[in-house]
Amino acid sequence: xxxxxxxxxxxxxxxxxxxxxxxxxxxxxxxxxxxxxxxxxxxxxxxxxxxxxxxxxxxxxxxxxxxxxxxxxxxxxxxxxxxxxxxxxxxxxxxxxxxxxxxxxxxxxxxxxxxxxxxxxxxxxxxxxxxxxxxxxxxxxxxxxxxxxxxxxxxxxxxxxxxxxxxxxxxxxxxxxxxxxxxxxxxxxxxxxxxxxxx
Amino acid sequence: xxxxxxxxxxxxxxxxxxxxxxxxxxxxxxxxxxxxxxxxxxxxxxxxxxxxxxxxxxxxxxxxxxxxxxxxxxxxxxxxxxxxxxxxxxxxxxxxxxxxxxxxxxxxxxxxxxxxxxxxxxxxxxxxxxxxxxxxxxxxxxxxxxxxxxxxxxxxxxxxxxxxxxxxxxxxxxxxxxxxxxxxxxxxxxxxxxxxxxxxxxxxxxxxxxxxxxxxxxxxxxxx
Numbered sequence: 001x002x003x004x005x006x007x008x009x010x011x012x013x014x015x016x017x018x019x020x021x022x023x024x025x026x027x028x029x030x031x032x033x034x035x036x037x038x039x040x041x042x043x044x045x046x047x048x049x050x051x052x053x054x055x056x057x058x059x060x061x062x063x064x065x066x067x068x069x070x071x072x073x074x075x076x077x078x079x080x081x082x083x084x085x086x087x088x089x090x091x092x093x094x095x096x097x098x099x100x101x102x103x104x105x106x107x108x109x110x111x112x113x114x115x116x117x118x119x120x121x122x123x124x125x126x127x128x129x130x131x132x133x134x135x136x137x138x139x140x141x142x143x144x145x146x147x148x149x150x151x152x153x154x155x156x157x158x159x160x161x162x163x164x165x166x167x168x169x170x171x172x173x174x175x176x177x178x179x180x181x182x183x184x185x186x187x188x189x190x191x192x193x194x195x196x197x198x199x
Numbered sequence: 200x201x202x203x204x205x206x207x208x209x210x211x212x213x214x215x216x217x218x219x220x221x222x223x224x225x226x227x228x229x230x231x232x233x234x235x236x237x238x239x240x241x242x243x244x245x246x247x248x249x250x251x252x253x254x255x256x257x258x259x260x261x262x263x264x265x266x267x268x269x270x271x272x273x274x275x276x277x278x279x280x281x282x283x284x285x286x287x288x289x290x291x292x293x294x295x296x297x298x299x300x301x302x303x304x305x306x307x308x309x310x311x312x313x314x315x316x317x318x319x320x321x322x323x324x325x326x327x328x329x330x331x332x333x334x335x336x337x338x339x340x341x342x343x344x345x346x347x348x349x350x351x352x353x354x355x356x357x358x359x360x361x362x363x364x365x366x367x368x369x370x371x372x373x374x375x376x377x378x379x380x381x382x383x384x385x386x387x388x389x390x391x392x393x394x395x396x397x398x399x400x401x402x403x404x405x406x407x408x409x410x411x412x413x414x415x416x417x418x419x420x421x422x423x
Binding site: 041065 | 251255256260263264273281284288289364378385400401403407408410415417
């Protein structure tokens with residue numbers, strides 16, 4: 001009779017085989033003393049190995065574990081507290097930035113242009129207004145001769161500009177442009193349909 | 200087969216004052232009832248320290264004895280067992296009840312044990328001539344028959360068994376210890392060692408056969 005593989009015998013001895021394989025080995029063992037001896041040896045080995053007894057942990061083992069866990073808990077709590085502080089600080093800073101941004105947005109978007117910025121924008125225009133007489137005088141100097149008598153530009157210079165406008169035309173245009181620029185904001189702020197106040 | 204005592208024993212539970220500290224009696228009696236590890240671990244995840252105590256009581260002995268058999272050093276064994284419980288506690292919030300609790304526990308334990316063995320191997324290889332290791336003694340044991348007989352006469356059987364097991368390669372040793380002493384099923388051992396089931400069977404076949412050959416004098420003696 002051919003002996004079974006040692007692996008099968010060991011598997012049988014330590015119950016590592018499934019039931020069909022185990023019954024085959026069981027049937028074989030009835031007829032094969034050599035294989036039976038190997039299985040019995042493993043049975044004895046199992047008993048011998050059981051002589052290696054389990055020893056209790058030292059009495060302070062549980063206390064040590066508890067201490068280690070408590071220390072871990074404290075570390076976790078400390079970390080969580082620091083984390084919470086950072087998170088809170090970050091949240092407060094974000095909130096502050098949001099509030100400031102909201103106020104600015106409200107001031108600019110809801111009220112149009114703020115009073116201060118309007119004043120700031122009007123100041124240069126007022127300065128322009130203060131300079132106006134000089135500019136006008138300059139423009140007038142193109143048309144008004146030194147004696148103050150009004151004559152056509154063509155008469156002073158005796159010719160027309162290259163584009164065909166007289167100096168007087170330029171003066172008129174410049175004055176209109178100036179008025180338009182100086183009064184643009186006031187014009188834009190007037191309610192629609194309200195008659196323009198004559199200068 | 201298998202000498203490992205049932206870890207769920209009355210003496211493994213905490214004392215009454217300890218157990219009932221700060222908790223309702225009804226709650227603790229319910230917790231003290233035999234519950235599966237998974238439920239206990241889920242409670243630990245939710246911050247229940249009583250459940251952690253029960254798990255500690257339930258597995259302190261298996262863990263310490265497993266490490267003692269793996270690393271041969273009692274002090275180191277307790278340090279490693281402590282580390283296992285600490286890791287369980289640390290990772291409680293990430294715990295997912297996918298596999299058996301013991302699979303997870305023994306996987307942590309086995310990784311720690313194998314790392315400790317490798318670390319110590321490095322240390323030993325750095326100090327030549329140090330033959331305090333059991334392996335050297337074991338080699339003396341397996342060779343000359345009279346020494347074995349002497350030792351048997353001296354009633355040193357347990358030490359011989361220990362040395363025979365300790366002389367196994369790490370993976371075989373872990374497989375045998377889990378199978379024989381921790382009574383872990385070979386399918387579970389496969390998950391613990393992250394190998395296939397057939398690989399575990401192969402590890403166990405080789406380990407048991409090696410042990411049978413090495414301990415043959417004891418088996419022949421019939422002193423069991």
